[in-house]
Amino acid sequence: MPELPEVETVRQTLSKLVRGKKVEQVEVSWPKIIKKPDDTEAFCLLLHGQEIQHIGRRGKFLTFQLDDYVLVSHLRMEGKYEMGDGLDPDKHTHVRFFFSDGTELRYKDVRKFGTMHLFPKGEEISALPLSQLGPEPFEDPAFTSDYLKETFQKTSRDVKTVLLDQRAVAGLGNIYVDEALFKAGIRPDAKASELSHSQMKKLHAKVEETIESAVKKGGSSVRSYVNGNGEMGMFQLELNVYGRQGEACTVCGSEILKTVVAGRGTHYCSSCQQIV
Template identity: 40%
Template sequence: MPELPEVETIRRQVAPVVEGRCVERLDVLDPRWCLPLTPEELRDAVEDRRVLRLGRRGKYLVWELAGDVFLLLHLRMTGTLLVEPPADVPYQRVVWTLSDGGTLRFCDPRRFGTGELAVGIDALDAFFAQRLGLEPLDEGALTGAALRAMAKGRTAPIKAFLLDQRRIAGVGNIYADEALHRAGVHPLRPAGSLKAAQYDALARTVREVLEDGIDAGGATIDDFRHADGVMGAFQHRFLVHRRAGEGCPGCGAEIVKMVVGGRGTYVCETCQPRPRLRRATRPRPAGAARGDRSGRPAPSR
C-alpha cells in the first residue's frame, strides 16, 4: 500500500499540474470508487470548480476546490494517479479533464481506492479527526514525549502501534520496519514499555525514514508508480524490510521475518533485541502471610 512518502511524491508531482485549473469534467468509471455517493452526485459537486490547492493528510490526497469543497482521494493498495497517460492505460477508474485540456487518470487493479467528499472546513476536520492522528512531518508534532504519552499503558506491540493511523498518520509497514531497526527497537516490544531514550530515538527515526522515502521518490515493490509512470527508488535503500535471510548491514546477523499484528515484519534480533518474557507470578493462597509463597502460616515471633 502506498504510504506517506509515496502519496507525498504523487502530491508534489501533480500539484503544479492541477492547481489554478478548473475541473472541467470528472468521469467516474467505477461507481464503487465514490460510494455512498453516486458518480452523478460527486460530479455535480466537483465540476467547474477551481483547484486551489492539492494537499495531503496522512495517506490521503486532498483536493481543495473553490467554495470549501474537498475531494479526498485514497490510493489504498494498488491505486496510481497518472498525468497524461495513454488513453488506453489499463484499470482506469476515474478520469479528470482540466480546463487547460490536461487529463489525469486514476488506475487501480484491485479497486480498493476511494474518493470521498467533504463540504466545508468543519466537515473536513471531522472526517480526519475520526481517522487520523498526528502528522509526523509537521514541525514539532512527533516527539519522544508525544509518543510516550500516546503509548502509556498500551500493551500492543510497538509495530502495531505505529501502524495505527489514529495515532500517527501515514506510517505503514515498510517505514515502520525501517524506523524500528534504525532505533534499535524490537517490533514485539509492548508499546508502553519503552524507555524515554527509545521513544526519542523512534520519533527521530520515523521522521528520518519518511523524509528519506520522499527523497527517493517512494518505494516500488509491486504497483506504486510516480505520476509519470516511473518507479520509486527507496526499495534499494531498505536495511531490513523484505531482506529476510540476508545479513544485517549493521552487524551481519541474519535478518528474520515474523508476523506482528498480522503484518509481515523484518527485524535483526541482534540490533533489535527481543523483549524478555516476564514470568507470571503465582497468586498467593488465601490466608498466606504477605511475602510467604508457601501458603504456610507465618511463624510466630
C-alpha cells in the same frame, strides 16, 4: 499500500501537473470508488467548474483543495494518478477528470480499492476518514517524543501495532515501521509501554529520519508504486530489513528474520534489535 513518503511524492508531482486547472467534466466508470456523496452523478456535477487551488495530504490521504470543495482520495493498494496521453483509457481507469485546457487526469486502480470523498470546504477535517487520524512524522509539530511517550503508556500493545495504528500515528505502514524500529534497535514485538524515555526519544527521531529520507528519495517502489509522472521511488535501495529476510544485516552481518506482528509480515535483525 503507498505510505506517507509515496503519497507525499504523488502530492508534489500532482501539484505541478494540475494545480490551477479547472474541472470541466468528470467521468466515473466504477461508482464504488466514490464514497461521498453516495450519488455518483452528484459527485460529477459538484466538481464541474471547480478550480484546483492546492494539492494537500493528510497521512496516506491526498486532498484536492478546490474553490468550494475538498476531494479526499485514498490510493489503497494499487491506486495511481496519471495525466491522460490522448489514447483511450485502459480497463483499470475508473475516474477521469477533464480540464478546461484540454488536458485530463486519470485515476487508475487495478484492485479497485481506492476511495474518494467530496466535502464542502472545511468539513473534511471533522468527518471520516480524516477525523480520526493521529499526528504524522513529517512536518507536523504535534508529533513529538512526548506525544509518543504518552501514547505508548496508554496501551498494552506491542510497539509495531501502535505505530501502524493510523489513529496513533498517521502515514506509517509496514515498510517504514520495520525500518525505523531497526534504526532504533527495538524489536517490533517489544511492549510499547515498557520502553524507556530514552528509547522512545530515539524511536521518535528514527521514525522522523526514516520518513524524511524516504520522501527525499521519492518513496519506495517495492511493488507497483510510481508517482504522477510514472517515475519509481528509489528508497528501496536503502532498505535495511524490509523484504530482506534470509539476507545478511547491513550492520552486523546476522541473518534478517521474518515473523508476523500485528498480522503483518515483519522483518528485523535479532542482533541489532535487542530491546524487547
